[in-house]
Amino acid sequence: MLADPKRCRRLERRVALAASLLIALPILAQYDPKLQYQNRGDRREGLKPKPVSGNDVELLSALVDCREDAGSGWPPALHLRFFLPAAGPVAITVRQPRPKSLYYWLDEVVPKAPWRPRTFNEYTWPTETVLRKLSGVTLADLGAVVRLSSSKGPSKQERVAPAVLFQTQQPTAASGYRFTFKTNGAAYVTAKIYRGDREVFKRPQNREPAGSPFTVIWPAQGQPDGEYRLVLSGYFDNNDRLAQEVVFFHRASWR
Amino acid sequence: MRAGTPRTAATMARRGRRPWLWLILPTLILLPLVGLSTFWHLPTRVQLDLATTRLALTLGGAQRREILDRSVPFSSLVIEDCGTVAFAAETLKVADPQELVPGTETQPPTFPAAAWRELPHTGPVKLSCRDPEAKLTLRNPDPEAAEAGTLDQIYLEPDSQVILEVSPGREPAVSLEIETPQNLHLALDADLELVADFVAPENVAVPFQVTPLTWRARVPEAHRFLDLTSGENGLVLIVTPARGKAAEMFPEKPDLPLASLELLEESLRGDLTSPLLGEAKLSYPDYPDIPPVTIKADEDLGLGGLSQARLTHLSFDTEKSALRVGFDGIAEHPTSKAGEFVRDHRLTLFHAIRYSWRWALIAAAAAWLVTTTWAAYEAWKKLQE
Numbered sequence: 001m002l003a004d005p006k007r008c009r010r011l012e013r014r015v016a017l018a019a020s021l022l023i024a025l026p027i028l029a030q031y032d033p034k035l036q037y038q039n040r041g042d043r044r045e046g047l048k049p050k051p052v053s054g055n056d057v058e059l060l061s062a063l064v065d066c067r068e069d070a071g072s073g074w075p076p077a078l079h080l081r082f083f084l085p086a087a088g089p090v091a092i093t094v095r096q097p098r099p100k101s102l103y104y105w106l107d108e109v110v111p112k113a114p115w116r117p118r119t120f121n122e123y124t125w126p127t128e129t130v131l132r133k134l135s136g137v138t139l140a141d142l143g144a145v146v147r148l149s150s151s152k153g154p155s156k157q158e159r160v161a162p163a164v165l166f167q168t169q170q171p172t173a174a175s176g177y178r179f180t181f182k183t184n185g186a187a188y189v190t191a192k193i194y195r196g197d198r199e200v201f202k203r204p205q206n207r208e209p210a211g212s213p214f215t216v217i218w219p220a221q222g223q224p225d226g227e228y229r230l231v232l233s234g235y236f237d238n239n240d241r242l243a244q245e246v247v248f249f250h251r252a253s254w255r
Numbered sequence: 256m257r258a259g260t261p262r263t264a265a266t267m268a269r270r271g272r273r274p275w276l277w278l279i280l281p282t283l284i285l286l287p288l289v290g291l292s293t294f295w296h297l298p299t300r301v302q303l304d305l306a307t308t309r310l311a312l313t314l315g316g317a318q319r320r321e322i323l324d325r326s327v328p329f330s331s332l333v334i335e336d337c338g339t340v341a342f343a344a345e346t347l348k349v350a351d352p353q354e355l356v357p358g359t360e361t362q363p364p365t366f367p368a369a370a371w372r373e374l375p376h377t378g379p380v381k382l383s384c385r386d387p388e389a390k391l392t393l394r395n396p397d398p399e400a401a402e403a404g405t406l407d408q409i410y411l412e413p414d415s416q417v418i419l420e421v422s423p424g425r426e427p428a429v430s431l432e433i434e435t436p437q438n439l440h441l442a443l444d445a446d447l448e449l450v451a452d453f454v455a456p457e458n459v460a461v462p463f464q465v466t467p468l469t470w471r472a473r474v475p476e477a478h479r480f481l482d483l484t485s486g487e488n489g490l491v492l493i494v495t496p497a498r499g500k501a502a503e504m505f506p507e508k509p510d511l512p513l514a515s516l517e518l519l520e521e522s523l524r525g526d527l528t529s530p531l532l533g534e535a536k537l538s539y540p541d542y543p544d545i546p547p548v549t550i551k552a553d554e555d556l557g558l559g560g561l562s563q564a565r566l567t568h569l570s571f572d573t574e575k576s577a578l579r580v581g582f583d584g585i586a587e588h589p590t591s592k593a594g595e596f597v598r599d600h601r602l603t604l605f606h607a608i609r610y611s612w613r614w615a616l617i618a619a620a621a622a623w624l625v626t627t628t629w630a631a632y633e634a635w636k637k638l639q640e
Contacts, residue, residue, distance in 0.1 A: 186422065204467070206450065206452070207392075214390070217388075
C-alpha cells in the first residue's frame with residue numbers, strides 16, 4: 001500500500017513534521033537558566049557544573065568559626081564581612097565546598113565604594129536572585145575565600161582575609177577559623193599554623209581521599225592579633241610532595 | 256485532425272517533448288527531497304562505549320533501583336554527609352593524636368601501642384555527624400587485610416541523581432554522591448578502625464578534643480554490623496573495593512533506566528572539560544551499516560533529550576582508574592565538541608532511507624511498480640496502434 005504515491009507523500013509529510021517538532025524541542029535544564037552563573041551587575045553569581053581540581057591542593061574556604069543558627073529559610077540578603085589588614089586588591093569567592101552536580105558560585109564582586117584598609121569591610125547581596133531558589137542549600141553549606149590578590153584562582157601560596165558569612169547576627173569576635181581544602185589525589189596531609197616561626201597549632205597527619213574536602217579548625221582563643229601562616233605538608237600516593245601555604249591576619253575582636 | 260496544419264504541428268511538438276518531461280520529472284522531484292532529507296534530523300538511537308573518570312546520571316523509570324552490586328566488599332569506606340552511625344563493640348579504643356608517628360613516602364603513619372586509650376562504654380557506640388564537615392572513614396586496622404566490610408544494598412529513587420567519580424590513588428576508589436537518603440546496614444569484619452573527622456560520639460567520653468581521631472573497635476561476632484543513616488539530602492560514599500574485588504562492584508548488566516546522562520566537568524578556569532579517558536565509540540544499533548563514530552578523549556560529549564535510555568554496562572577498571580560505561584538509548588541531541596567545532600551525531604532522514612532495509616524495500620517496490628506500469632502502458636499503446 002505504501003507504493004501509493006498519495007499515501008507516500010502523506011507519510012513523508014508526517015515524518016517531516018514529526019522530525020521538525022522533535023528538533024525544535026528545547027533541552028530541559030535542571031534549573032532555570034536565570035540561576036546559571038552570570039553577571040549580576042556588582043558581582044557574578046549562579047550555578048556551575050561540578051569542578052575538577054587542576055591543582056594538587058586547593059583552598060576552598062577560609063571562614064571565621066562563628067556560624068549563626070541560620071534556621072531553614074534565607075533572609076532577604078546575605079552578608080560577608082572581613083578585616084582588610086592593608087590596602088591592596090581583594091577577590092571574593094563564595095561557593096559550596098561540597099558541591100553536588102551543580103554548585104553555587106559567586107565572584108568578581110565590585111564594591112559600591114573601594115575596600116577600606118585596616119578596618120572591617122562588608123559586602124551584602126540579595127538571596128532572591130539565586131540562593132532562595134535552590135533546594136537543599138543552606139548557609140552552612142556555603143564557604144568563602146577572600147583572596148588578597150588580584151587572582152581569583154588558587155595558588156601554592158595564598159594570602160587571605162578570613163571572612164564571616166552571616167544573615168543578621170554580626171560577629172563580635174573571631175574565636176577560631178575553618179580552612180577547607182581539597183586534594184586532587186589521595187594524600188597524607190599534616191596542617192600546622194605558625195606565628196612567625198613558632199608553631200601554635202597542629203592537625204595530625206591524616207589520609208585525605210582525592211576530591212573529598214577536609215577542614216582544618218584552629219581554635220584561636222588567647223592568640224595575639226597578627227599575621228599567621230597555615231602550612232599544609234605531606235605527600236600524595238605517588239610520593240609527590242604536597243605543599244600549600246595560606247597567610248592570614250588574625251584579629252580577635254570584631255567590634 | 257488533419258496533418259500539416261499549424262495546430263497539429265504544435266500538438267506533435269508537445270507530444271514530442273512529453274517523454275523528456277516524464278523522464279526528468281522524477282529527478283526534479285526527488286533531487287530536492289534527497290537534499291532536504293540530509294537536513295531533517297531525527298531522534299537517534301545511539302550506543303556508547305566509553306571510559307570516563309566521572310559520570311552523572313539521573314535515574315529514569317518509576318521504580319527505585321540499585322546501582323551497585325548486592326554486596327560490595329570494601330577495604331576502605333569514607334562517608335560524608337552522614338547523619339548517625341551506630342555499632343556494637345566489645346572493646347573500644349582511641350589513639351592519642353599527639354603520639355602519631357607520621358608516615359613517610361615508604362611507610363604509612365602509625366600509632367605505637369602506647370598511644371591507644373581504652374574507652375569505657377555501655378551499649379552500642381553512637382556517633383553523630385551534626386557538623387557539616389563531618390567525615391567518617393572505615394577500614395581494617397591491619398593494612399595488609401584485603402577487606403574491612405561489605406556494603407549494604409543502596410537504592411536510588413526515580414528522578415534522583417547519582418554522581419560517580421574515580422578517586423585516584425595507590426588503591427583507586429569510586430566516589431558516589433547519592434541524592435536519595437539512605438539507611439544502611441553494613442557488614443563488618445571482626446576488627447574495625449574508624450577515622451572520625453568532626454564526628455561527635457554521643458555516649459562515649461573521649462579524652463581528646465583534636466580532630467581527626469582514630470578509633471579501633473572489636474566487633475562482637477553476634478552483631479558485626481554498622482547502622483548508618485544519611486543526611487536528608489543523601490550522602491557521599493568513597494568506596495575502595497576490597498583487593499581483587501573491583502569487578503564485583505557493579506552488576507554485570509545493570510540495565511538501569513536513565514532520564515539523563517552527563518559527561519562534563521569544569522576546570523578551575525571555568526572551561527568545560529571532558530572526563531573521557533581514551534576514545535569513545537558511538538554507534539547506531541538500528542543502522543548497523545553506518546560506521547561507528549570515534550569521539551576523542553578531549554571532545555565534550557553531550558546527550559540531550561534522552562528517551563528509552565539505559566545504562567547497559569558499568570565497571571570499575573582499577574588499572575586505568577576509569578569507569579567503563581555502556582549506554583543505549585534515543586537522544587534528541589547527541590553532540591560532541593572539540594574546541595569550537597561542534598559535531599551533531601543525529602541521523603538524518605537521508606540516513607534512515609539510505610541505511611534502512613524497510614525503506615530499501617519500499618524503494619525497490621516503488622521502482623518495480625513504476626517500471627512495470629510504464630512497460631505495461633507502452634505495451635498497451637503498441638497494441639492499440
